[in-house]
Amino acid sequence: MRVSVVLAAHNEAATIAGVVRGCRLHTPSIAEVLVVDDGSSDGTSREAEGAGARVLRLAFNQGKGAALRRGIEEAEGDTLVFLDADGQDDPADIPRLVEALRPGVELVIGSRFLGTFEPGAITALNRAGTHFLNGAFNLLFRAQVTDCLAGFRVVRRAPLLRAPIRARRYDIEVEILATVLQQGGGVVEVPVRRKPRQHGESDLHSFRDGSRILLAMARKRLEQGTL
Ligand SMILES: Nc1nc2c(ncn2[C@@H]2O[C@H](COP(=O)(O)OP(=O)(O)OP(=O)(O)O)[C@@H](O)[C@H]2O)c(=O)[nH]1
Numbered sequence: 001m002r003v004s005v006v007l008a009a010h011n012e013a014a015t016i017a018g019v020v021r022g023c024r025l026h027t028p029s030i031a032e033v034l035v036v037d038d039g040s041s042d043g044t045s046r047e048a049e050g051a052g053a054r055v056l057r058l059a060f061n062q063g064k065g066a067a068l069r070r071g072i073e074e075a076e077g078d079t080l081v082f083l084d085a086d087g088q089d090d091p092a093d094i095p096r097l098v099e100a101l102r103p104g105v106e107l108v109i110g111s112r113f114l115g116t117f118e119p120g121a122i123t124a125l126n127r128a129g130t131h132f133l134n135g136a137f138n139l140l141f142r143a144q145v146t147d148c149l150a151g152f153r154v155v156r157r158a159p160l161l162r163a164p165i166r167a168r169r170y171d172i173e174v175e176i177l178a179t180v181l182q183q184g185g186g187v188v189e190v191p192v193r194r195k196p197r198q199h200g201e202s203d204l205h206s207f208r209d210g211s212r213i214l215l216a217m218a219r220k221r222l223e224q225g226t227l
């Protein structure tokens, strides 16, 4: 197993170096930490490189999904770890996620709902929206996950290369999950701890991105045929 940690980052200069160092310290069989700097206007790339990451710079901001797709294409490893660059996910949880990637398992989700939200880690609106979208996902795909939107994951790279992934923003998480399920791959969840954002601003727009995620689910489900 060769593991690439892929971090999508947009204006995360204050936190990216700490996250990169944490990933380098905690990731078993690590090949690289790959940061996709998505048109940041702060020092995100410089900080990431200084901490030992390989950095891909996109010329203009294209969204988290577009950045992760680029990371999936460019990564060296056969196994990918995704987590947030803003310090909300704890790299110390990475070994437990990687360990859960047993034969037959293609995706390990770091579930915030099986784990812990520290105070301030999620707004009431985003918690309610996430529950709603998770329920919709389980109904549409006859799945039983607790956190279909979690960005903290370990996934094998091969199934993602076999299917076209089109998401440009926060719809990337459900598209990856649906793609793995569609190919018959095993999915497991392990609990993680989610911290509040310490610096900078979220790019997430609750209603606009929530609608986009719901549309992405519906489109993916329709592609798979009748219910
Ligand atoms: N490459 C890239 N990364 C992004 C973009 N928007 C967000 N990200 C990254 O995606 C991760 C999650 O984004 P956030 O905006 O923090 O979303 P969130 O954690 O779901 O929302 P909050 O809890 O409000 O912070 C962070 O690492 C961001 O830097 C983007 O446009 N491009």
Ligand SMILES: [Mg+2]
Pocket (backbone or CB within 6 Å): 084, 086, 088, 197, 202
């Ligand atoms: Mg965040």
